[in-house]
Amino acid sequence: MNVLVSFIIVIFLVLLAIVGVQLGGLYILFGAVLPYVAIALFLGGLTYRVVSWARAPVPFRIPTTCGQQKSLPWIKSSRLDNPHDGVGVLGRMALEVLLFRSLFRNSRTELKEGSNKVVFGPDKWLWMGALLFHYSFLVIFVRHMRFFSEHVPSLTLLLQGLDGFFQVGVPVVYMTSFMFLVAVTYLFARRIISPMVRYISLPADYFPLFLLLGIGTTGVLLRHIFKTDVVGVKELGMGLLSFSPVASPDLHYLFYVHLFLVTVLIAYFPFSKLVHMAGVFLSPTRNLANNNRERRHVNPWDYPVKVHTYQEYEEEFRDKMIKVGIPVEKE
């Protein structure tokens, strides 16, 4: 059901773009107005999310620890898994952000068929799928800068060269295009195949996957099958960026589908699970040094709480306590 809802929404979005452009001729709406709205929502929404996270107090150090804490000098501590200072945190965050270390540590628990044994084992598939997906997406993103900058940045040209190294077909096939589609398909199949993962999957999990699958598919089609006029695409892109958008009715309608799905992705980004792009940097369980015993951390909203100590309590009820035989500290 969750799958179906997300799938229908994405199909609806695709049809919306086709109808809007083919029947409605709304080139300016789909080619300029909606992208501007999406970019504004993305920048504003992301800033809002980050600032609102920054406003949440984190009075104490609450890192998840996966190794020996720093204590006495002759006990070896685990600096990356239980960092006690900024350098350790930096290393831990770098491994998390760049290599998805917490996914690498993923493990699986199974009841062995036949015997009643619970078996624990490593499970690297999600880590591999995630790594493949994120890095191919990054390369694809940088590659797309050829449409949005004049001159084309040298990093884009370098990545294009490496990505199309095998020079298959004209225009050349980029490896990351297909790595991306394979990775997203895996991430989707994983939610469908495993009953446990399927049980906890929501429309908000499937929707971005379908959206990305739609973006990837239309992108590959536009490059290899329908071959849009890329100069026209860049003129549209540059028009957007210089705030003088142009209507481009000559471009293939699939281009507008591609653009609209990206528009939706950008607008949806700050308000969904996708915002983990920013959130990963602000996870207090990972970006804090575990120095609770080294340094005193004072709660910033500490309030002078009215306490009633045992001494005062005994002072108040001493006679009654003695009367019923409860032992007291001071006779």
Added chain:
Amino acid sequence: MMYDGSKILLGLVIFLIAVTFPFWFSWVNEKSGFVPEPKLPEGEESCVESAEYMKALHMDLLNQWRNAVVRDGRRVYVSSSGNRYEISLTGTCLGCHSNKAEFCDQCHDYVGANPFCWDCHVDTSVSRGEGK
């Protein structure tokens, strides 16, 4: 009130500058309004196929031509209008579009396309001393 505000804001500002790269990069380069102008040959009526076809699919045609010559040894192309052309990048294409820098490179550089035609083929405008 923000906690660790300076660090978080610094990160946020760096991100915003990086993510708005397309908005300021071309503007800094003073090239926001740049439009490629491929120089069309004078005195020629039409290319081997229609302009729309060539604009979108010239790379397909050139690929077919390469395969026809290199793999099958066919050297004659019959266009959709029935005209016969010699299959030759240097002879036929560059015969009219004589300057690679003023024709091919205009759009290719604009969209960052880097076709490998010139790994083997010679740019005749350079050998004639006209090109860059």
